[in-house]
Amino acid sequence: MCISKPSCKLINKFLMLLFVIGCVEVYAQAEESKTVTITVGKFAPEGCELLGKVKGSSKDNETxxxxxxxxxxxxxxxxxxxHEAxxxxxxxxxxxxxxxxxxxEIPGADKEIIHIGNVYRCY
Known part of the structure; x- marks a missing residue:
């Protein structure tokens, strides 16, 4: 039930916008919840597509x-x-x-931990 025809159109557009925003949010949460497997060893995973190289550090900035x-x-x-993967x-x-x-714990030594690796998309 609407007050007038223009207000109905406005309400419908607003509801459509909310629906689209909700769909985008669900998609973003699904992407964020994907797990990333970290492997170490001589051999890279088989049957996977190489996407590039990444670096993960324990230090975000100098502070x-x-x-x-x-x-x-x-x-x-x-x-x-x-996150980089x-x-x-x-x-x-x-x-x-x-x-x-x-x-x-060496006085004056940098305590940064760095991992460098190749990123794959496995099917």
Whole structure:
């Protein structure tokens, strides 16, 4: 029930806009929830399409919290690696190189953890 014909058209357009926004949000959440498998080893996954190379670091910027534990830095590097893989549309990362200097508490040493790998889309 509408007050006037123009108001009905406006309400219908508004409802259509809300529907489209809702669909886009559902699609974005589905893309974000995809899992990325991280593999380490001599051989890359078979039957997968190579999408590119990615880097995941435990340090986002120069003002990184120096009190973060080794485990927190390791998780942060892996999370950043998976985010970069998702940007390329991948679901699998084969780690080629890891710099894990962040494991040891050496005064004055950089505690950054870096993973570098190839991203694949596996079917």
């Amino acid at each position: 990184e919290d120096r009190t973060a534990s080794y485990t927190e830095r390791l998780i942060k590097a892996r999370v950043n690696l998976t 998702k940007k390329l549309g991948g679901d699998n990362v084969h780690i080629l190189h890891s710099n894990n200097s962040g494991k040891y």
